[in-house]
Every structure is written in C-alpha cells, then in structure tokens.
Amino acid sequence: MTRRWHSPSWFAWLLLAAGLALFLNLARWQLGRAAEKEQLLASFAAAAASATVDLADLPADLAAETYPHVRVRGRYVAERSYLLDEQTREGRVGRMAIAVFEPAGGSGRLLVNRGWFEARPGMTPAPLPPLPDGETVLTGIYAPPPGGGLRVGGNALAQQTTWPKLTLFLDLDAIRADLGGAAVHPRLLLLDPDAASGLVRAWTPAVMPPAKHRGYAFQWFSFALAAIVIFVVLHWRKENKEQNP
Template sequence: MSARWKSPSWFAITLLCAGLALFCTLGTWQLKRAHEKETLLASFSGAAAQPTLTLAEARRTTADAVHHPHVRVEGRFDARHAYLLDDQVRDARRGVIAFALFEPVDGSLPILVNRGFVAREGASAPALPPLPEGDLVVSGLYAPPPGSGLRLGGNALPNQAGPTKSTIYIDLGEIGEDAGRRIDTSVLLLDAEPGSGFERTWTPQILPPERHRGYALQWFSFAIAAIVIFIVLHRRRTPPR
C-alpha cells in the first residue's frame, strides 16, 4: 500500500495553528517564569552580602519581586505592637514567624520587621525572645510582605487585646490600622544572628525553576503531538494497483 496526502480543510488548518500558537506561548511563558524564579533565588542568596543602604535610599529604589536592597536602619522597636504569623512550617516543624514595628530614629514611616521563625514545642505557644529595648541599629533585606494566600475569617486583629496579636496572614494595611498610623509598604527581613533565638533563612516559598521547565516541556510536547495528529489524520493509504 502507498500513502497519499489528503488536503486538509481550512478549519483543520486554523485549529492546528491556534493550538500551536497556544501551546508554544504557554511553553515560552513557563520558560520565562523559570528564569524569573532563578533571578529571584539569586537575589535572595546574594542580597545579604551587598553593601548596606539607608532606609531612605532603599525606599527610593522600591523593593519588588526581584530586587531586595540590604538595609541598615537606626531606631527602636514599638513594644506595643507585635504580631505572630501563625501556622507556619519549616522543615516539617510548625511554628510562628514573629513581626514587630520598628520606628526609625529620623521619624519616617515605621516599618514592619520580620524577626524570624520559632518552632512550637507541642501545642503550646512558642516562647519568643523579648524585643530589644532602646535605640539600636538593625539590618536586613528590604522586601515585599509575604503573600497572604487564601484569606479566611476576616481581620482578626481588632478582636485581640495586648501588645502581641496573632494572625494567619500579613496585611500591612490592617496592621497600620491596628497601630493607628501609616506604615511602610515593604518589610525588613532581619539578618541572621547567632544566639537570637530565631531562624532566619530567607528563601522565597515558590515553585522551583525546574518545575516551570517541566511544565514548558509538557506544552511543547503538546505542540509536537498536535502536528503528528494532523499529519496522521490527513495521510491516506491507497491499495496497490
């Protein structure tokens, strides 16, 4: 038997072209996302070794998903406003991430400081190291706030009393309302400090670049499969004469 080509309809050609455009666009987008994630991870790993900037200089650069200036700022912690981000997991251990407001000595906007992770011991609340008192200098990465994910139950801060309040997401607007003043739209991820009582490993919780490359391979495979199916459907076999 011999093979003969069957002329495809315009609908089939249009469908093939649309499918190839879609699959190749999605595959290219996944490769772009993989590159962005690599840049983000490199930014986190190398930012702490950069020379420090003042908070005013960092605010002019504006922290985003890729750039995280290394900041050094003088001021004092506001002992009246501290927050615990609950239900956090690090290396299969549950615990909290402690936040506190820091007031720069120059009188500029207060900034929310991420003090680090503390694991729970059983069901009881973890014992947190006390906030340092008086004027001091802190340094860390000037970064966007953590993502809030799925928000359930509304704003829990107004229903709590005391200087330390618990929440399952960080909303800088709600924290500013709770503190009674406007605060910085970014946060400060404190540098690691032996003996601080906190774990400070600042690695973004994201899909790794390898996962995005795997998705890209799937989309490009779909494009190849579409071409193969198109050829098979329009290739007719004719009996020998």
C-alpha cells in the same frame, strides 16, 4: 491497504496554527518566568553578603526584583507585634515573629521579621526572646511581605484584643489600621542571622522555583508536538486498494 495523504481543510490548518501558537507562546512564557525567578533568587542570595545602605536612602520606586541589604536606627514599639501562623520549615510547622519598629526620623512604622520558631498544633511554644529597650540599629534584607493562608473570615486582627496578634497573612492595610492609622513601610525587614536570637533566620523568597516553570514549559512543548502528530495521523489515512479479477 496503503496510506494516502488527504489534503486538510482550511479549518484544520487554522486549528493547528492556533493550537501551536498558543502552546508555544505558553512554553516561551514559562521559560521567561524561569529566567526571572533565577535572577530574583540570585539577587536575594547576594543581598545578605552585600554592603548595607540606609533605609532612608532607598528610592521610592524600588524595583520588585531588588532586595537591598539595609540598616536602620530606631526603637521597637513596645507591646505591638504579630505572629504569622502556619509557616513550614523542613516539614515542621511554626510561626514567624513579626515586630513593629519605629525608625528614627519618623518615616513610618517598619515591620521586622525576627525569625521562625516551631509551633505545632497542641504545642506550647517557648517564650520569644525579649526585644531590646531603647534605640538600636537593625540590619537585614528589605523584602516584600510573604503570602499566607486563605483570606477568609474578614480581618482577624480587629477581633483580637491581646498582643501578639495571630494572623495567617500580612495585610499591610489591615496592620496600618490596627496600629491606629500610622504609616507602614511597603516592605519588611528580614533580620540578619544571629545565633543568639533563638529564632531561625533562613530567608528565601516565597516564589515558584525555576525548575517548576521549566517543567510547565516542557508540558506546553509536548502539547505542541502532540498536536502535530494528531494532525498528521488524521490526514494520513489508510485506503483499501481494489483487486482486479
């Protein structure tokens, strides 16, 4: 019994070419995403150590991968704040304290992430540190709002009458309506770390890590290799040689 190469049909060649094109393009896309995430994480890590710029001086078309380190002068809006629920840190469940800030100059309300605190189910969290009265200067990273839980059940903010209001995600349109239609900045201010704040301020972008993208790329490369192996096996068939008497 020997093996002999059987010429594949045009359909088999077409199917192989389409499969390889799909798998290799998906692998290349995942590698590109990994590179983008590395650049984003590097930009985010460098932001905290960079010089501060005035929030009012930022361009309106700020690039998505840019995380400027800003300063802003203004006042906190009294009795208006939110708690972003179900936020985990090192395996512990907690909440983010989100305050509302009014920058000087009337550029619109700015959401300020004061930091994380532990809040397990059935646990009574300690009272949040009071906000400063009067005009103050804040510094921190100007970053897009984080994601959150499943957006089911409609707008939970409108159903609450006491502050701070609890939410699973930060919907800027819903918050704008909740604040009486006042303009709201498209990003949040992640306050610089302060040991006296009583809150955890260890900021990282909520994105898929580069290593995971590379893992997906390896899977797509593996599928491409498997397609080639299957193609060869199907067309390199065994044959029985007839024996002469």
